[in-house]
Amino acid sequence: xxxxxxxxxxxxxxxxxxxxxxxxxxxLLSRIFxxxxxxxxxxxxxxxxxxxxVCTTSQSSxxxxxxxxxxxxxxxxxxxxxxxxxxxxxxxxxxxxxxCGLIENFRSLNVAPCTVIKxxxxxxSLCMDYLKSGACGCRVPVDFSSVxxxxxxxxxxxTSKPACMLNKTEVEHLTRMVLKAFLFTVPCHxxxxxxxxxxxxxxxxGRRVMDSTVLPGLLIETPEMQLGKPLAVKRTGSNMIRIxxxxxxxxxxxxxxxxxTIAVHRGISLExxxxxxxxxxxxxxVNDGVGLVVCQKVIHPSLKQYLKENHVVAVDRxxxxxxxxxxxxxxxKPIASMHLLSPGCYGxxxxxxxxxxxxxxxxHLIPEDTVICSFILCNRSETAWDELKxxxxxxxxxxxxxxxxxxxxxxxxxxxxxxxxxIRHKSSGLSTSTFKDLGCSQTQYQLVADGFCHSLESVAxxxxxxxxxxxxxxxxxxxxxxxxxxxxxxxWSDVVSKCGxxxxxxTEDLSWxxxxxxxxxxxxxxxxxxxxxxxxxxxxxxCFAAKCSGLQVxxxxxxxxxxxxxxxxxxx
Numbered sequence: 001x002x003x004x005x006x007x008x009x010x011x012x013x014x015x016x017x018x019x020x021x022x023x024x025x026x027x028l029l030s031r032i033f034x035x036x037x038x039x040x041x042x043x044x045x046x047x048x049x050x051x052x053x054v055c056t057t058s059q060s061s062x063x064x065x066x067x068x069x070x071x072x073x074x075x076x077x078x079x080x081x082x083x084x085x086x087x088x089x090x091x092x093x094x095x096x097x098x099x100c101g102l103i104e105n106f107r108s109l110n111v112a113p114c115t116v117i118k119x120x121x122x123x124x125s126l127c128m129d130y131l132k133s134g135a136c137g138c139r140v141p142v143d144f145s146s147v148x149x150x151x152x153x154x155x156x157x158x159t160s161k162p163a164c165m166l167n168k169t170e171v172e173h174l175t176r177m178v179l180k181a182f183l184f185t186v187p188c189h190x191x192x193x194x195x196x197x198x199x200x201x202x203x204x205x206g207r208r209v210m211d212s213t214v215l216p217g218l219l220i221e222t223p224e225m226q227l228g229k230p231l232a233v234k235r236t237g238s239n240m241i242r243i244x245x246x247x248x249x250x251x252x253x254x255x256x257x258x259x260x261t262i263a264v265h266r267g268i269s270l271e272x273x274x275x276x277x278x279x280x281x282x283x284x285x286v287n288d289g290v291g292l293v294v295c296q297k298v299i300h301p302s303l304k305q306y307l308k309e310n311h312v313v314a315v316d317r318x319x320x321x322x323x324x325x326x327x328x329x330x331x332x333k334p335i336a337s338m339h340l341l342s343p344g345c346y347g348x349x350x351x352x353x354x355x356x357x358x359x360x361x362x363x364h365l366i367p368e369d370t371v372i373c374s375f376i377l378c379n380r381s382e383t384a385w386d387e388l389k390x391x392x393x394x395x396x397x398x399x400x401x402x403x404x405x406x407x408x409x410x411x412x413x414x415x416x417x418x419x420x421x422x423i424r425h426k427s428s429g430l431s432t433s434t435f436k437d438l439g440c441s442q443t444q445y446q447l448v449a450d451g452f453c454h455s456l457e458s459v460a461x462x463x464x465x466x467x468x469x470x471x472x473x474x475x476x477x478x479x480x481x482x483x484x485x486x487x488x489x490x491x492w493s494d495v496v497s498k499c500g501x502x503x504x505x506x507t508e509d510l511s512w513x514x515x516x517x518x519x520x521x522x523x524x525x526x527x528x529x530x531x532x533x534x535x536x537x538x539x540x541x542x543c544f545a546a547k548c549s550g551l552q553v554x555x556x557x558x559x560x561x562x563x564x565x566x567x568x569x570x571x572x
Contacts (some may be wrong), residue, residue: 012568022074032067033063033093034097036060037058040162040466041058041162043163046067056387058161059163064082064085073567076557084550090542091547091550095553098554099557102120103558105455106451109451111447115440119438120555121559123449126422130422131409139407139409150399151175152539153398153399153408154175154398155171155175156411157395158178158391164384164387173212174209174212177213181214184197197372198325198328198373200219200373200375201389202374204376209378210378212375215374217329217366217367219362219374220362222361225354233291240348241351242348243332244294244335245345247297248297248337250278275300285307288341292312294318330365332346349366401546402543402545405545409543413463414460414477414478414500421474423453470482471496476504
């Protein structure tokens with residue numbers, strides 16, 4: 001018997017945030033997230049060190065999926081952000097940068113963690129009440145009778161990821177395509193419980209982005225079908241095509257030796273028996289007037305030939321991912337057994353055609369009335385296509401969230417600086433009873449509020465890449481970027497033209513202050529004004545639901561990490 005190694009006791013780490021390794025991990029994570037943020041964010045190349053695929057991205061979902069975090073404290077942070085991204089798709093980097101900033105700012109305060117947590121929860125409630133109130137100056141209503149605001153939302157998402165390698169013309173084209181795809185998924189006839197449809201992305205790599213297009217219905221790749229004369233498809237009396245949808249193999253290999261032994265009489269071929277059964281199914285399909293058979297798996301060549309001779313189009317290898325949208329689009333019920341065919345399981349289609357995209361051939365299933373569409377997404381390289389796919393999926397999800405809650409927030413750092421200005425104003429005018437209820441002094445509250453505001457402003461500061469100053473105005477609390485090369489003594493009104501979100505055009509006399517982290521900045525005495533919003537093509541907007549959730553997740557995660565007294569790690 002080999003010697004057994006003695007079991008090691010668990011490792012107890014007290015006050016994990018006070019350790020030097022924790023500080024280094026936090027600083028490194030913060031730098032990774034900040035340097036990836038925004039349209040000018042730096043790309044990260046991630047690989048596992050022992051070979052395998054390399055991921056080039058600046059997107060939070062891909063970063064966190066490929067990033068290996070060894071410190072158990074900060075695995076909590078990455079897990080929280082990943083959970084947020086899985087629910088909202090957007091504002092992952094915002095959440096991560098804000099959370100890192102909050103931990104960094106609060107851990108250096110001479111205030112007990114339990115007091116910090118009470119104060120930050122009060123600050124969060126002030127923020128959420130303000131963001132959800134009609135008086136909020138960084139909120140934009142979304143009008144679904146017009147596409148301008150929706151286009152701004154999509155455009156802001158597309159331009160925020162440089163790994164997509166898009167120029168301005170391509171951004172505009174894809175913005176139209178994403179909106180078109182989304183509108184296809186919205187039901188024309190609204191019911192009590194209306195459900196949005198589905199957009200299926202069809203990958204085409206190595207082609208121009210401008211070749212991307214959206215088609216109603218579904219595309220199924222079929223290499224054996226070529227462009228030529230129109231498909232001879234059997235139709236019903238109402239000129240529709242009846243469709244049968246199989247989720248079981250029709251290849252004739254139904255017997256699996258692992259399932260047991262089958263006794264076969266002498267002279268009987270099991271293969272021929274199964275083929276005859278398949279052909280009987282084919283005869284029933286022909287007799288029932290079916291014009292199209294789609295199989296998730298493989299169809300036997302003899303059955304394919306029989307169906308073709310009877311003007312029935314057979315499409316196999318459709319794959320599991322298309323079963324649900326196919327069933328929903330056609331009304332067909334997936335058939336899981338050859339013995340359970342009934343007229344009630346068939347669906348219907350308006351038409352079927354062959355489409356060629358690049359070097360690929362597809363069967364195009366065209367419905368009468370659809371909430372299902374195919375987005376043929378093209379890009380020049382595999383890396384750029386992978387990033388673009390994630391971005392388009394995010395944009396679609398953001399539009400769905402916006403339909404649920406038709407609001408958006410100002411982008412380009414303006415929501416963060418505006419919210420920081422608002423919190424400075426509110427925190428300076430609180431009554432003594434508030435401090436008594438929270439169990440803290442006014443000084444402690446002010447210290448935590450300043451740390452909270454600086455953390456918000458650090459997100460806006462992360463957007464700066466060219467070394468120029470970042471300002472906030474003292475009237476609206478918006479964020480302004482100064483081109484590099486101008487000294488700090490400049491008259492800022494002469495060097496800035498538009499704020500980060502693009503709404504404010506510097507047409508009035510504004511006073512400014514420079515955002516410089518923990519500088520002794522003056523407190524804004526007046527509440528930041530609400531600016532009348534007129535939607536323009538140059539507006540930068542963020543998803544309301546995603547950003548509100550990101551704000552809450554960042555603060556709650558920071559509180560959790562700050563409150564950690566011990567980390568107990570199993571070493572076996």
